[in-house]
Amino acid sequence: MDPIFIFEQLLNGVGYGLMLFLLAAGLTLVFGIMDTMNLAHGSLYMAGAYIAARVHEAGGSFVGAVLVAVAATVLVAFLLELLIVRKLYARDHLAQVIATFGVILIADDAVKAVWGPSPLMATTPAALAGPVQLLPELPYPAYRLVLLAVGLLVAVGLYVLVNHTRVGMLVRAGASNRPMAEFMGVRVGRVFSFVFALGAALAALAGALMGPISAVQIGMGEAILIPALVVIVIGGIGSVRGAFVAALLVGLVDTAGRAFLPPLLRSVLPPALAADLGPAFAGIAMYVLMAAVLILKPAGLFPARA
Amino acid sequence: MSDGVMSRTLPASAAARWLPWALLGLLALLPVVGAEMGLDYYVGFVRRMLIVMIAATGLNFILGYGGMAALGHAGFIGVGAYTVVALVDAGASSAWAAWGAAVLVSGAFAALIGAVTLRTRGVYFLMITLAFAQMLYYLAVSLSAYGGDDGYGLYSPLELGFGRTTGDAAVFFWVVLALAALVFAFASRAAVSRFGHALMGIRDNETRMEAMGYPVYRLKLVAFTGAGALAGLAGALLASHNNFVSPATMHWTESATLLVMVVLGGLGRRWGAVLGVAVWLALSEVLKLYTEYWHWPLGLMLIAVVFVAPRGLAGLFERRKA
Amino acid sequence: MTLFVAQDLVKRFGGLLATDHVSLAVEHGEVHALIGPNGAGKSTLVNLISGLLPADGGRIVLDGIDLTAMSAHERVRHGLSRCFQITSVFRGDSVLDNLLLAVQAHAGSSFRCFGRRSGEAALGERALELAHKVGLEGMLDREAGTLPHGVQRKLDVALALAARPKLLLLDEPMAGMGPEDSQQMVELIARLRSDAAILLIEHDMDAVFQLADRISVLDYGKVLASGDTTYIREHPEVQAVYLGTEEAR
Numbered sequence: 001m002d003p004i005f006i007f008e009q010l011l012n013g014v015g016y017g018l019m020l021f022l023l024a025a026g027l028t029l030v031f032g033i034m035d036t037m038n039l040a041h042g043s044l045y046m047a048g049a050y051i052a053a054r055v056h057e058a059g060g061s062f063v064g065a066v067l068v069a070v071a072a073t074v075l076v077a078f079l080l081e082l083l084i085v086r087k088l089y090a091r092d093h094l095a096q097v098i099a100t101f102g103v104i105l106i107a108d109d110a111v112k113a114v115w116g117p118s119p120l121m122a123t124t125p126a127a128l129a130g131p132v133q134l135l136p137e138l139p140y141p142a143y144r145l146v147l148l149a150v151g152l153l154v155a156v157g158l159y160v161l162v163n164h165t166r167v168g169m170l171v172r173a174g175a176s177n178r179p180m181a182e183f184m185g186v187r188v189g190r191v192f193s194f195v196f197a198l199g200a201a202l203a204a205l206a207g208a209l210m211g212p213i214s215a216v217q218i219g220m221g222e223a224i225l226i227p228a229l230v231v232i233v234i235g236g237i238g239s240v241r242g243a244f245v246a247a248l249l250v251g252l253v254d255t256a257g258r259a260f261l262p263p264l265l266r267s268v269l270p271p272a273l274a275a276d277l278g279p280a281f282a283g284i285a286m287y288v289l290m291a292a293v294l295i296l297k298p299a300g301l302f303p304a305r306a
Numbered sequence: 307m308s309d310g311v312m313s314r315t316l317p318a319s320a321a322a323r324w325l326p327w328a329l330l331g332l333l334a335l336l337p338v339v340g341a342e343m344g345l346d347y348y349v350g351f352v353r354r355m356l357i358v359m360i361a362a363t364g365l366n367f368i369l370g371y372g373g374m375a376a377l378g379h380a381g382f383i384g385v386g387a388y389t390v391v392a393l394v395d396a397g398a399s400s401a402w403a404a405w406g407a408a409v410l411v412s413g414a415f416a417a418l419i420g421a422v423t424l425r426t427r428g429v430y431f432l433m434i435t436l437a438f439a440q441m442l443y444y445l446a447v448s449l450s451a452y453g454g455d456d457g458y459g460l461y462s463p464l465e466l467g468f469g470r471t472t473g474d475a476a477v478f479f480w481v482v483l484a485l486a487a488l489v490f491a492f493a494s495r496a497a498v499s500r501f502g503h504a505l506m507g508i509r510d511n512e513t514r515m516e517a518m519g520y521p522v523y524r525l526k527l528v529a530f531t532g533a534g535a536l537a538g539l540a541g542a543l544l545a546s547h548n549n550f551v552s553p554a555t556m557h558w559t560e561s562a563t564l565l566v567m568v569v570l571g572g573l574g575r576r577w578g579a580v581l582g583v584a585v586w587l588a589l590s591e592v593l594k595l596y597t598e599y600w601h602w603p604l605g606l607m608l609i610a611v612v613f614v615a616p617r618g619l620a621g622l623f624e625r626r627k628a
Numbered sequence: 629m630t631l632f633v634a635q636d637l638v639k640r641f642g643g644l645l646a647t648d649h650v651s652l653a654v655e656h657g658e659v660h661a662l663i664g665p666n667g668a669g670k671s672t673l674v675n676l677i678s679g680l681l682p683a684d685g686g687r688i689v690l691d692g693i694d695l696t697a698m699s700a701h702e703r704v705r706h707g708l709s710r711c712f713q714i715t716s717v718f719r720g721d722s723v724l725d726n727l728l729l730a731v732q733a734h735a736g737s738s739f740r741c742f743g744r745r746s747g748e749a750a751l752g753e754r755a756l757e758l759a760h761k762v763g764l765e766g767m768l769d770r771e772a773g774t775l776p777h778g779v780q781r782k783l784d785v786a787l788a789l790a791a792r793p794k795l796l797l798l799d800e801p802m803a804g805m806g807p808e809d810s811q812q813m814v815e816l817i818a819r820l821r822s823d824a825a826i827l828l829i830e831h832d833m834d835a836v837f838q839l840a841d842r843i844s845v846l847d848y849g850k851v852l853a854s855g856d857t858t859y860i861r862e863h864p865e866v867q868a869v870y871l872g873t874e875e876a877r
């Protein structure tokens with residue numbers, strides 16, 4: 001394999017990892033602080049993707065479409081938290097799984113009713129449609145570069161927010177020791193609502209940005225939910241830093257698995273067998289990573305609670 | 307689980323105890339009546355329901371009685387189904403041999419996977435069981451000899467003995483009904499056995515159970531293996547029922563739906579899993595007739611159950627303890 | 629022969645040495661009290677001895693049998709049973725069901741999954757015997773979680789007794805009790821010493837000096853002193869470190 005190809009795939013992996021991070025950050029905070037498993041997080045991602053695609057298509061600017069998608073999704077999330085999720089904080093995980101699975105079913109039908117059953121073709125903004133010559137022999141899609149930049153920016157922003165602001169301090173206090181935070185007078189209810197909305201905004205942003213390079217379709221939320229859950233489990237539930245590291249790991253392992261494993265297998269195995277095993281190994285890579293991490297560190301890489 | 311959901315209830319009245327059995331007995335007439343009235347489709351539908359109930363009963367045993375929230379049960383259904391495929395592909399024709407092998411193979415897979423996953427708890431257990439089920443899913447996708455992604459068609463029915471085959475709709479229905487009744491009887495007896503009591507103790511207070519001298523890990527592993535074997539049986543029957551097997555059987559949403567049906571019916575309730583499957587599948591079937599938007603009423607029902615009937619539908623029929 | 633020996637037990641949590649080469653011995657028929665200020669490592673030690681925490685070093689021998697490599701439930705089968713500082717009963721079950729569950733663990737296999745347990749008369753008899761022993765025979769049908777704290781603690785002790793232990797570990801049995809309940813518990817423990825040797829972890833000094841034959845004092849994960857009640861009462865270091873600093877901590 002030539003180094004250019006490897007480099008290109010690694011870049012793709014980092015880009016996918018950053019998008020996973022946007023999803024996982026909200027998921028891990030909601031889980032860490034409110035001890036709530038929200039399967040409908042993927043539905044917010046889907047909402048972001050659909051809204052951005054339609055607004056962009058309707059003639060809006062891409063940036064405008066992304067902003068509208070984020071704002072609208074946050075509004076939906078606000079209602080979701082108020083009507084359902086808030087009542088689940090005190091319940092066990094299973095009740096949360098069941099109720100938010102119910103939300104997924106409703107969300108998928110709602111999207112089908114509004115935008116129809118067939119996938120949307122989200123277009124790349126015209127200005128970013130072409131490639132950029134990264135290296136003499138490596139043209140790289142400009143849009144994917146923007147994705148990388150936005151992902152990194154948000155990660156840095158989130159780091160500053162969580163570690164260097166008052167809101168972040170409250171969030172961290174809630175994540176590491178909720179009874180103590182309540183005792184110290186933190187209005188946990190408000191922190192919850194804020195975190196939920198923040199998570200929704202990040203999920204919608206990820207959905208809106210991923211739209212042009214993936215399929216905007218019903219069920220996309222469920223498909224991305226599993227890798228996002230894998231990320232927060234590897235990273236340690238409740239840890240944003242853990243989610244970041246794990247998201248990059250999963251992004252790289254998943255992309256590398258798909259790009260490098262099939263050719264590697266072809267070079268050592270009979271072609272028919274390699275053709276069978278390649279996709280299987282690539283699909284499994286992420287889960288093997290999680291199983292290995294959990295066997296060595298049962299609470300993930302960066303356990304939020306000591 | 308919280309105390310409220312799991313609190314013990316009074317034994318059911320005599321009528322409530324016999325009613326489910328009486329209903330199962332009545333179901334035996336369905337193929338006869340169905341043939342008369344041209345309800346063949348419904349005979350098949352109820353047969354599928356009974357098969358799913360077998361898998362759900364096993365899941366209810368580990369989740370409801372044992373407190374093990376596994377999100378990978380469809381993986382074992384798939385192992386059972388693919389065992390049948392492998393045997394048929396190799397030329398086997400006896401249903402009992404194929405189904406028996408499916409039970410053994412899926413039980414073995416469950417024992418291996420349980421041995422690794424049962425070291426973890428709570429959400430980590432949920433996620434790692436999911437991970438193993440996903441691995442099985444991709445394994446099935448890679449089996450190009452058995453159709454890979456496209457699945458595998460079972461073109462000739464399996465022999466049930468006495469010259470009957472699974473192609474005989476009524477006979478196959480009775481066989482499934484008898485197997486399901488056996489599984490339900492065994493599960494309800496196991497629930498009040500020493501093993502069942504030990505399992506509930508582990509669900510409620512694992513540390514104390516260990517400190518009272520129970521081999522907690524081994525007890526959980528045995529329950530997990532048994533539930534996996536039952537899922538394998540269901541998978542094998544499902545393969546014969548559909549005459550087709552594909553990796554889609556093992557997709558994680560199938561595991562989630564199975565979990566949802568058990569909770570809907572009533573966790574750790576004797577007839578909870580059976581009731582949950584019946585309501586969920588019947589509703590899906592009916593809704594599909596009337597609208598293409600048949601998911602959202604089910605979603606609404608789940609949310610309603612969580613908030614209004616946290617003990618599940620079976621819980622609604624129970625008398626509350628004073 | 630000495631009934632129970634713990635030798636050089638070590639437990640580290642990260643950099644913290646929670647149990648620092650602790651050695652203890654309990655004789656047949658003895659009540660051995662383990663005292664020490666909060667954070668001295670008493671609970672860690674109980675968890676190491678009962679096997680709920682893996683030790684980083686040391687050895688545990690009961691009645692000539694080395695338990696060190698055994699898991700918690702195997703240790704119970706060899707006669708080492710314990711209670712919990714935070715009452716640990718099956719709150720949703722009746723007192724009788726609690727006792728039956730404890731009894732079942734020591735009378736035949738719990739892997740039997742076909743016979744009804746309710747059909748086993750021997751289990752019921754043994755459960756009643758236990759209820760009688762701790763004075764719970766009047767409330768067998770009560771849901772454990774609804775019982776007063778003192779009664780729940782008695783049930784906790786009864787669950788540990790079901791194993792017919794040679795050595796009973798009582799982890800602060802009087803914790804959170806009023807004087808009346810405490811006195812009842814003292815009387816109960818005094819009755820139990822004919823059945824098993826007892827390692828008693830307790831804060832209540834009156835109870836300790838009433839019950840104990842010997843006392844070991846734990847501080848910063850180390851045994852500071854070990855001896856009979858008079859020896860401990862007059863031990864200068866114990867007075868300084870334990871009695872003197874009790875309030876300060």
